[in-house]
Amino acid sequence: MAYYTSTTKADLEAYNTLVTTGEGYNGTTPNWATIVEHPNGLDFAILKHPNYDATLTIEESLGAEWYPSEEI
Amino acid sequence: MLGLGLSLFTGGSLRPYYAVVAAAFKDRVEADGGTVESMSCLKADLKVLNPIKPPAYTGLLNDYSGAAAAYSLRLLDNTYSGSAVRVRRASDNAEQDIAFSNNELDTATLETFASGTDAFVTTWYDQSGSGNNATQTTASSQPKIVSSGSTILENGKAAVEFDGSNDSIVTSSNFIANTDLSLFVLRKFNSTTAKPQDVVSQGATQSFEGFKYGMSGGGQDQLAIYYSSLYVPTDGNTTTLQELHSLITTSSTTTLNINAASKGLSVSSGGQIGNNSDPLTIGKRDGTGGYYNGNIQELVIYTADKSTDESGIETNINDYYSIY
Numbered sequence: 336m337a338y339y340t341s342t343t344k345a346d347l348e349a350y351n352t353l354v355t356t357g358e359g360y361n362g363t364t365p366n367w368a369t370i371v372e373h374p375n376g377l378d379f380a381i382l383k384h385p386n387y388d389a390t391l392t393i394e395e396s397l398g399a400e401w402y403p404s405e406e407i
Numbered sequence: 408m409l410g411l412g413l414s415l416f417t418g419g420s421l422r423p424y425y426a427v428v429a430a431a432f433k434d435r436v437e438a439d440g441g442t443v444e445s446m447s448c449l450k451a452d453l454k455v456l457n458p459i460k461p462p463a464y465t466g467l468l469n470d471y472s473g474a475a476a477a478y479s480l481r482l483l484d485n486t487y488s489g490s491a492v493r494v495r496r497a498s499d500n501a502e503q504d505i506a507f508s509n510n511e512l513d514t515a516t517l518e519t520f521a522s523g524t525d526a527f528v529t530t531w532y533d534q535s536g537s538g539n540n541a542t543q544t545t546a547s548s549q550p551k552i553v554s555s556g557s558t559i560l561e562n563g564k565a566a567v568e569f570d571g572s573n574d575s576i577v578t579s580s581n582f583i584a585n586t587d588l589s590l591f592v593l594r595k596f597n598s599t600t601a602k603p604q605d606v607v608s609q610g611a612t613q614s615f616e617g618f619k620y621g622m623s624g625g626g627q628d629q630l631a632i633y634y635s636s637l638y639v640p641t642d643g644n645t646t647t648l649q650e651l652h653s654l655i656t657t658s659s660t661t662t663l664n665i666n667a668a669s670k671g672l673s674v675s676s677g678g679q680i681g682n683n684s685d686p687l688t689i690g691k692r693d694g695t696g697g698y699y700n701g702n703i704q705e706l707v708i709y710t711a712d713k714s715t716d717e718s719g720i721e722t723n724i725n726d727y728y729s730i731y
Contacts, residue, residue, distance in 0.1 A: 362495070364500065368546070371695065401695075402696030
C-alpha cells in the first residue's frame with residue numbers, strides 16, 4: 336500500500352478531500368483515509384488511492400518507525 | 408393429553424403420534440361401518456390439519472443474557488430486530504444495512520448489493536441491546552466482507568476480514584471500566600508475520616488502564632491488563648487456525664480457553680479492567696499500530712464473571728461454527 340508523505344499536514348488533508356469528493360463517499364463514510372502522524376511530530380502520511388495522484392512524495396509503505404507500538 | 412410430535416407406547420412398542428392417531432381414527436370409522444382407503448393419506452391429512460411447528464429459534468443471548476456488546480454474523484437473540492451490518496460497496500460507495508435470513512447473515516442480499524465488487528463494513532451492529540455499535544467512517548480503514556462479489560467465508564460461514572494494514576472498527580463510547588471481563592471471540596489470523604497484532608483493545612498504553620488482547624511482540628496469544636500491569640502470554644504461539652478464545656479476568660483470576668481447552672498462563676493472578684474512558688477498538692491497538700491481519704466472525708463481551716456459563720457459551724458457538 337503506497338502512501339503520500341509530507342511535512343505539511345494541510346497538503347494531505349487536501350488530498351483526502353480530493354479523493355472523498357471524487358469518490359462521492361456519503362452516508363456513514365465521509366472520509367477516504369486517516370492521516371498518520373510520525374512520532375517525530377514533523378512528518379505526516381496518507382494512504383494513496385489507486386485512482387488519484389498528487390504531486391507529493393510517495394512511499395511504497397510506511398516503516399515501523401511510524402508505528403511505535405509497545406513490543407508487548 | 409397427547410402433544411404433537413410425541414410417540415406413544417401401544418402394544419408394547421413405540422409408535423409415532425400420527426400413526427397412533429390415524430390407527431385410532433381408522434378403528435372408529437370401521438366400527439361405524441365405514442372404510443379408510445389409505446392410511447398413509449390419512450396420516451398426511453392429520454399432519455396438514457395439525458402441523459408441527461418448528462421450535463422457536465433460541466440465540467446465544469437468549470440462553471446467556473446480559474452481554475455488554477455482541478457482534479456476530481448470525482442472529483444471537485430472537486428478540487433482536489435490527490441488522491447485522493451496514494456495508495459500503497466499492498462500485499459506487501452506496502451503503503445498505505444487511506439483516507438476517509434464517510438466523511444467519513443474509514448473504515444473498517449482501518452479494519446482490521455488492522454487485523460483483525467488494526463490500527466493506529461501515530457498522531457492525533451490537534445485538535446486545537446496549538447500542539455499542541462498532542463503526543468505521545474512513546473508507547480505506549473499513550474491514551471487508553465481500554470480495555469480488557462473494558461473501559468472505561471462514562469454514563463455510565461469513566466472516567469480517569481485517570487487512571492488517573489500517574482496518575479497524577470502534578465503538579462510540581466506553582463500556583468496559585472498573586469491571587470483571589468475559590470475552591468470547593471467534594477469530595482466525597491470516598498472517599502472524601507482523602508482530603504485535605491486537606484483535607481487540609481499549610486504551611493505547613498502560614496509562615489508559617484498559618486492556619488489549621491479541622498476539623504479543625513475541626508471537627504468543629496475550630492478554631494485557633494495563634490497570635494491574637498484568638501481561639499474560641499463553642504457553643503457545645499464536646496460530647493461523649480458526650479458534651474460539653474465551654477470556655475471563657476478575658480481581659482474583661485470569662483464565663483463557665482456546666477451543667474450550669484451558670491454556671496455561673504465565674501468571675495465575677487476576678486483574679479487573681481499570682478506570683478508563685476509552686471506547687473498544689476491534690482490529691488494531693487503540694491509538695496506532697498493532698493492526699490485526701485476520702477474520703472475526705463473532706465477538707461477545709460481558710462485563711461480568713461468566714465462568715459458570717463459559718462452557719455453555721463455548722458449546723453454543725461451536726455448535727454453529729463447527730470449530731473443533
